[in-house]
Amino acid sequence: MRTMKKIMTAVVLLASITSLTACGGGQPSSNSGSGSSSVQVQKGDKTKIKHDDGAKTTEPKKGGGKSLIVYFSQTNTTKAVADSIEKQTKADVFRIEPAKPYTSDYNELLAVAKKEGQDNARPAISGEIKNLDDYSLIYLGTPIWWGEEPMIIRTSLDRYDLGGKTVAPFCTSGGSGCSQFRDDLVSAEPKAKVLDALHVEHSQKDQADNLTGKWLKDNKLS
Numbered sequence: 408m409r410t411m412k413k414i415m416t417a418v419v420l421l422a423s424i425t426s427l428t429a430c431g432g433g434q435p436s437s438n439s440g441s442g443s444s445s446v447q448v449q450k451g452d453k454t455k456i457k458h459d460d461g462a463k464t465t466e467p468k469k470g471g472g473k474s475l476i477v478y479f480s481q482t483n484t485t486k487a488v489a490d491s492i493e494k495q496t497k498a499d500v501f502r503i504e505p506a507k508p509y510t511s512d513y514n515e516l517l518a519v520a521k522k523e524g525q526d527n528a529r530p531a532i533s534g535e536i537k538n539l540d541d542y543s544l545i546y547l548g549t550p551i552w553w554g555e556e557p558m559i560i561r562t563s564l565d566r567y568d569l570g571g572k573t574v575a576p577f578c579t580s581g582g583s584g585c586s587q588f589r590d591d592l593v594s595a596e597p598k599a600k601v602l603d604a605l606h607v608e609h610s611q612k613d614q615a616d617n618l619t620g621k622w623l624k625d626n627k628l629s
């Protein structure tokens with residue numbers, strides 16, 4: 408079963424690479440923000456993180472909770488979806504930036520990402536969310552790398568306790584779905600309420616507003 412899944416992932420990845428090559432501009436380029444350490448939470452207050460280890464519930468926290476979009480994006484496809492969510496919900500935004508920027512060479516990045524996955528690595532993040540307690544709803548977005556979330560997402564899940572919060576996952580890819588990412592999220596955050604994921608293929612980037620709008624409505628988030 409696991410082998411079959413790996414084969415399926417490899418097939419989708421191959422198709423994705425072919426499509427990236429075929430449509431030219433799809434080659435990952437250096438993340439516009441990845442060379443800097445300009446990670447910041449926009450708008451919200453900046454109080455210290457408190458990990459909520461006690462009295463966790465499976466229900467979202469009640470009472471005036473704010474919404475925060477947390478995402479990683481190497482080539483700005485996931486950013487386009489995050490921007491669309493921000494536009495439609497006015498949520499605050501925290502972009503996950505690697506402390507050491509990823510290579511802009513696509514083939515090198517494939518190898519780096521594969522090795523990070525094999526090593527179950529936790530690449531360091533630059534910046535931090537300083538006011539997580541203010542938020543009861545977290546939109547968590549990522550590209551799909553080798554069929555799952557990049558390890559830098561796991562660094563974030565290790566660092567932040569999302570117990571008691573509602574998490575709305577979204578992912579972008581060349582074709583692979585978000586199910587492995589969502590499963591990993593549920594495992595890492597068993598006390599969060601994890602909603603259905605939004606999947607946007609990179610070829611659908613132009614339709615981000617429509618797809619995001621429908622997903623927000625379906626999940627009663629707008």
Ligand SMILES: Cc1cc2nc3c(=O)[nH]c(=O)nc-3n(C[C@H](O)[C@H](O)[C@H](O)COP(=O)(O)O)c2cc1C
Pocket residue numbers: 416419420423435479480481482483484485486516517518520521549550551552553554555579580581582583584608609
């Ligand atoms: C290292 C790497 C691995 C990838 N693996 C997959 C994959 O397994 N399945 C897939 O459909 N797309 C895969 N892709 C394509 C990306 O998921 C897709 O281009 C995504 O939208 C990029 O998002 P971003 O621009 O926010 O970084 C991969 C891309 C990279 C760079």
